[in-house]
Every structure is written in C-alpha cells, then in structure tokens.
Amino acid sequence: MEYYKQPINVTELKSWQALTEHRQEMQSFTMRNAFAADPGRFKQFSLSACGLFLDYSKNLLTQQTRDLLINLAREANLEGAIKALLSGEPVNSSENRPALHTALRRPLGDKVMVNGQDVMPEVHRVLGRMTDLVNRIHNRLWRGHTGKPITDVVNIGIGGSFLGPQQVAEALTPYAQSQVRCHYLANIDGSEFHELVTGLEAETTLFIVSSKSFGTLETLKNAQAARAWCLGQGCAEQDLHKHFIAVSSNVKTAVEFGISEENIFPMWNWVGGRYSLWSAIGLPVAIAIGVSNFKELLAGAYAMDQHFLNTPFESNLPVLLGLLGVWYGNFWDAQSHAVLTYDYYLRDFTKHLQQLDMESNGKRVRQDGTPVATATGPVIWGGVGTNGQHAYHQLMHQGTPMIPCDFIVPASSHHPIADHHPWLYANCLSQSQALMRGKTLEEAEAELRAKGLPDEQVAFLAPHKVIPGNRPSNTLVFERVTPSSLGALVALYEHKVFVQSVIWGINAFDQWGVELGKELGNSVYQHLVGNGEEAAEDASTQGLIEYFRQHHRG
Secondary structure: OOOOOOOOOHHHHHHHHHHHHHHHHHHHOHHHHHHHHOOOOOHHHHEEHHHHHHHHOOOOHHHHHHHHHHHHHHHHHHHHHHHHHHHHOOOOOOOOEEEHHHHHHHHOOOOEEOOOEEOOOHHHHHHHHHHHHHHHHHHOOOOOOOOOOOOOOEEOOOOOHOHHHHHHHHHHHHHHHOOOOEEEEEOOOHHHHHHHHHHOOOOHHEOOOOOOOOOOOHHHHHHHOOOOOOOHHOOOOOHHHHOOEEEEOOOHHHHHOOOHHHHHEEOOOOOOOOOOOOHHHHHHHHHHHHHHHHHHHHHHHHHHHHHHHOHHHHOOOHHHHHHHHHHHHOOOOOOOEEEEOOOOOOOOOOHEEEEHHHHOOOOHHHHHHHHOOOOOOEEEEEOOOOOOHHHHHHHHHOOOOOOOOOEEOOOOOOOOOHHHHHHHHHHHHHHHHHHHHHOOHHHHHHHHOOOOOHHHHHHHHHHHHOOOOOOOOEEEEEOOOOHHHHHHHHHHHHHHHHHHHHHHHOOOOOHHHHHHHHHHHHHHHHHHHOOOOOOOOOOHHHHHHHHHHOOOOO
C-alpha cells in the first residue's frame, strides 16, 4: 500500500521504541571519549558521493544508533517512498499530484510518466527554448524598443521563484557572463523597487515575470510597477513584448499584460515553487552563468538523484542527514538546526533552505489528515562564517538549547588571497571541534591558574569559561563551488527534507498555511483602503488598521 495514502504512526513502530530505549542508554555518551576510544571513528562515519564529502563523526551516535535509525527508515518504507517520488506517483496527496522536480534534471531519452504521458520530451523542449533565449541575449540579438541590446535582466518573483534562482546565481558568481547583469525583485515594497530601477535604463532592460498563476500579489504588483516604469521611460504599449517575458501557466493573462505568447515559458503543476529552480524558473540563472553551466547544475543534481535512489541507506547522504535530523528533533528535543556556510558566495544558501525545509515540513497532520504524533520540521537558520562566530555561535557553544548544525565549506576559493582561505577553513573546523570537545571545569581552572590568577578569582571565573561540548555537527566539504557541486548540494537538501517527511508521514509538497495569509491579506487591504463594510474580526487587527488610516501618507 502506498505510503502517502495511509501513512503509519511512526511512534508505534518497533524501531521507534528501540530508538527511545537507546536514547536513554546514550545519556552519558560523549563524543570526546568516543574519539579517544576509537581512532577509526572518522573513517567509520564519513563518506563521499557526487563530489561532496560528508563527515558525520561529530554526532551523538554509535554504530548501534546508525543501525537503529536505518531500521526506522526501512520500517517506514522509505525505499518505497523514494521510488514513488522519482517515478511520478502522486506523493502530494492533498493536491493529488506528483512532485517531479527530479524530472527537470533527467537526461534526454529518459521516460517519466504522468497520467499516461511521458513528460520528458516537453521538459527538454522547454530547455531548448531557454537555450535559444539565453543565446539571443548573450549574442546581443535581443533588442529593446530603441534597438539597443539588453544589458540588464530583472527577475520578478517571490518564494521559490526568487529564493532558489537568486541564491544559485549568487553562489555561481565566478561563472557569471559579462554580457548582461541579473537582478531580483521580490518584496512588495516600493523602496525595493525604487532602489532596483535606479541606474537601469528601460530601453536595455528585460523583465522576467515568474508566477504560475500570473496573479501572485507581490509578483503582479511589481510587474505592474515595472510595466508603468517602462511606459514612463518612453516604451510604447506595442513594444512591451520586447521588455517582458513570463514563466507561467496562465498564458491568457500574461498575453493581456503585454507579453507575447512565444515569450511565455510553461510551469507544470507537478513542480512546487520551492523545487522549481531547475525549470524555466531558473532562466535568470541560465542567463547569468550561461546554458552550459546551467546544464552542469542540472547534472550535479541528477547525480544526487541517482545516488539517493540507488545507494544503500548506510552510505546514502540524504538518508543519513535526514535520519540524524529525526534523531535530534524527536529524541533529543532539538527545535532548530543551523546551516553555516564558509564561503562568501554561499552567504544566502540558508535562505533557500529555510523555505525548502520549513515550508515543506512545517506540518501538523499526516498524509491522511490525522494529527502527527511527534515533532516535525525544525527552525532552519544560520549564515556565513566567520561572521557568525562573532555573533550567534555563542548560543551554540554555551547556550542551553541543543542546536545541531551543518558546516559547509569548500577546500579551495575562487579568489585566493594570501593565506585567507586556509584561515577560513581552519575556522570552520575549529568551530565544529569546539562544539564537540568543549572545555571542562578542570581545564578552565588550569587555564586560569596558568595565567597566575589567585585561587579565589579562579573559582569565580572558571564556571563562566566552561563549555559543555558534546554538541553535534556535520561537515560537508567539496573541492570548490561549481555548478555541478552546487547542484548536488541543493538536491542533497531537497532529498533530506523528503526523507524526514516520510518518517513523520507528512506531505512535504503542499503549503496551506501560506495560503491562509494570502486570503486574509486581501481582506485587511480592503479595510485599509476603506472598502471593508464591517470591522475586522479581532480588535487588534482593527486597531492597527485605524492607526494606518490616521498616519498613512501615500
């Protein structure tokens, strides 16, 4: 029976009960002692695949822990779930759809059936159209209304139509083409629009409007503002098609907006927004780095897909990372997970993961609509090193919460300066080491005595310098940030999120909580502009509406 129709209650599984008992046995486990006792621990708990190397030896686990977690995955039918995901079964049960983002990176000749139809020819047809568009822009053949070539491309989208493409293009800045600059507009904030268009020329600017419905509020309002800006800069109505393209399923509305039908790229309902950067939503990425590099990005992700599908769980990167997240969230009460990137070009990688993880697994009912019996997705947060070491790392080292974390660092920099990168790499490793080792009271006292402090001051200061250690972390290393390694890295986290959703029995591919805010936003807006016939449903919202009416200057 398909896992997504009648998910099991994971807490009733024998493997879950075994893990509960094992957690009590691990109460006195320390990683410092484990490393001292076993010189082979690093080798036992590390592996490489798809150009990525994972060290997960600095975790609260033994061989038994790993075996029990893998038993849990098997008992929860993770193997069947992975096959269902990649073969196009309707794993998105609440919308009765597949989740086939993996089809977007499969090679020509593969077959993926949806409702009796092979979707791969259409996927590659769109990729061909993307290639043609990018070549026309790079070869200065796409011209604006005055005949000048395009120099700037602005992607208008929000959520997955913004976060994924923006962070990938940013991460691959060393591969950027010189012919055109790419910009991103998401927030419905006039200041952001103003700052973006300042310095741009309408006659050489092309806008990409990315919205499946062509009705997402923020995207539509920004597209309308861009349209008015173009018209105000001398572009005639009949020439708007030279400055706008769309990625949308709503061809009619896009055409009415002023976009030529041949400049509208499709979106499929079997691809969720936060998984869509591999599709035509990735057009700004292809424009920024070139089609050949974009295809390398797809190839890296495809390699991870194949690893996920074909590798035993004991050596499967997404499976292991997903199970470790379950281990800490459900058995150690960890409520957040930090992702710490030690590369400037990956500075916004965590923002994409926040949507990917929290929008996917921020759920409270299972696939069949029954309440979950345990905690689900954690808060994802973090940022770029070494900046965070002088800010929030203090909480990770000496705070009361357990915060598992992933350190992500390349072995080489695209722009080596003196000994900067060895120092950056050293900082990454030392932070994970410090989280694991900590500093005992005895070590703190000895350190203070070595400085010549009297016993009374040593006794006072030593407790403040104690660092408990035994804080878990993973370290992901690769040679350099490349299109291929980045594709594998993003796909790794996509699959990690899916693994956890299967264990919890939830649907990782809908987001009804997001929809409620959109619905209520329209009602509040009508009250703000004076069109609401009745007061808001609660006094707080009504009071804030009244404040806006009294103080708004627009």
